[in-house]
Amino acid sequence: MGMTLTQKILAAHAGLDKVEPGQLIMANVDLVLGNDVTTPVAIQEFKRMGAKKVFDRKKIALVPDHFTPNKDIKSAEQCKIVREFAYEMGIENYFEVGQMGIEHALIPEKGLVVPGDLVIGADSHTCTYGALGAFSTGVGSTDMAAAMATGQAWFKVPEAIKFVLKGQLKRWVSGKDVILQIIGMIGVDGALYKSMEFTGEGLASLSMDDRFTIANMAIEAGAKNGIFDVDEKTLEYVRAHSERDFKVYKADEDAEYSQVFEIDLSNIPLTVAFPHLPSNIRTFDEIGDIPIDQVVIGSCTNGRLSDLRVAAQIMKGHKVHPRVRTIIIPATQKIYLEAMKEGLLEIFIEAGAVVSTPTCGPCLGGHMGILAKGERAVATTNRNFVGRMGHVESEVYIASPAVAAASAITGKISSPEEVIK
Numbered sequence: 001m002g003m004t005l006t007q008k009i010l011a012a013h014a015g016l017d018k019v020e021p022g023q024l025i026m027a028n029v030d031l032v033l034g035n036d037v038t039t040p041v042a043i044q045e046f047k048r049m050g051a052k053k054v055f056d057r058k059k060i061a062l063v064p065d066h067f068t069p070n071k072d073i074k075s076a077e078q079c080k081i082v083r084e085f086a087y088e089m090g091i092e093n094y095f096e097v098g099q100m101g102i103e104h105a106l107i108p109e110k111g112l113v114v115p116g117d118l119v120i121g122a123d124s125h126t127c128t129y130g131a132l133g134a135f136s137t138g139v140g141s142t143d144m145a146a147a148m149a150t151g152q153a154w155f156k157v158p159e160a161i162k163f164v165l166k167g168q169l170k171r172w173v174s175g176k177d178v179i180l181q182i183i184g185m186i187g188v189d190g191a192l193y194k195s196m197e198f199t200g201e202g203l204a205s206l207s208m209d210d211r212f213t214i215a216n217m218a219i220e221a222g223a224k225n226g227i228f229d230v231d232e233k234t235l236e237y238v239r240a241h242s243e244r245d246f247k248v249y250k251a252d253e254d255a256e257y258s259q260v261f262e263i264d265l266s267n268i269p270l271t272v273a274f275p276h277l278p279s280n281i282r283t284f285d286e287i288g289d290i291p292i293d294q295v296v297i298g299s300c301t302n303g304r305l306s307d308l309r310v311a312a313q314i315m316k317g318h319k320v321h322p323r324v325r326t327i328i329i330p331a332t333q334k335i336y337l338e339a340m341k342e343g344l345l346e347i348f349i350e351a352g353a354v355v356s357t358p359t360c361g362p363c364l365g366g367h368m369g370i371l372a373k374g375e376r377a378v379a380t381t382n383r384n385f386v387g388r389m390g391h392v393e394s395e396v397y398i399a400s401p402a403v404a405a406a407s408a409i410t411g412k413i414s415s416p417e418e419v420i421k
Contacts, residue, residue, distance in 0.1 A: 004197055004251045004252075005197050005251040007021075009117075009135040009249055010118070010157055013028050013135075015028075022156060025157060027152065027154075028152055029153055031113060031121075033103060033107065033122070034141075037123075038141045039081075041122075041142075042148065049145065051145075054148045055149060057091050057092050058092050060093065060148055061103075061107060062094045065103050101331050101358040102299065104212075105358075109241060109332055111241040113132055115246045117134040117135070120136070121136070125300050125301075125382065127218045127223065131211035131215040131228050131234075132228075132234060135227060158195045158225070159257075159258045160194060160195040160256075161194050161197065161260075162257040162259070163200075165201070165205075166202040166262065168202070168205040169266070172270060172310075172417075173270060174400045175206060175212075176271075176301065176399070178210070179216075179217040182221065182261075183279045184271070187279050189222040191222050194258060198211075199228075202265045203231055207233070212301075214226060215228065216301050217278065217382050270400065270403055271400075272284075272287060273384055273399070275386075276396075289412055291376070292411065292412060292413060294379075295324055295325070295326045297328050300331065300382070302400065303358070308328065308330060309342070312343075312405075315408065315409065318351055319351055320351050320352035321408065321410060321411030324411050326354070327354055329362075333358060353408065356368050362381075364388065369389070371390030371395075372391055373393045374393055375390070376394070380401050380404050383396075384397065399413070402416045
């Protein structure tokens, strides 16, 4: 029996000809990633194990993005620990405020991941880089510490679920709607410790930003990782962002999958995940009249330039509903600058929204948009668990930038067609 795409990458990095599901392996990593929440713990463990230097100053990336710019004294102290460690170890890919962005948008933008890489990060949404045909997954801070010291990490080889995509997305429908539909179909534990592997002619309908979104939210189905076949769009993106050599892996024809799903993208509707699970999905024939208090457009899932363009297209010439706070968060400084040059920020501000520096901020209930008791938010983030964005009695509705922008204008959960006639 052959190997899946994920299994081939793991075997190559473990120096093995073949691996099988359930097998424990030790593999070399191409990048170790940490942020301002998880890295301080990893640094503590790094020092506790007696390590004196990192395995490779070019293969570690530290991005203070969750509570930065620092929201309070504790977050300032956390970032100070990361900053001083980066300087002490000579880590080349440390991104200070002014250069940083939300880590899972910044790392691909900087060309730090290419096809065939093996990446670990002390953040669950590290699986984002599967969009580039890399194996990437989230780990704990202790595993991050060991990898910073040794350049290796252990893995249990996952089984895989194959998603064969066909057809094309309809207008306004995006990768966010695709992954919400998939999570709704298989459940939040439907891919538990499995690889979600995406292939098929329907890939041509998905932009790289769509793919980043889908891979990012593989963890919301319990997956070890999400990964896409490499095609011309992937290669075009990689060559525009990185000068590194890379290797493209393909699954064997006789690779074994625990499940295979065929998905016609033309049948994917605009979708909203209701509280308090990403799998609690509804379409607009099921939603009804739900007033909201806040809209957040940003995050590592949907804070990229294409997301802001969609939001601006809907918001242009309109005003945000007077009872809705609308917060726009470009995912990186580069995206912020490009949005400014294109006039997108002007559209948002004239509509009555506010624009933030890049930060994870409200997504995890950190800052820049915390919800009070009883408040509802439509957000382009990736999680809507109880208390995720603030008070335990607040509610988060996950949606695409198109739905979020339309909702900001109407003051209730709305489709773009309700605004763009």
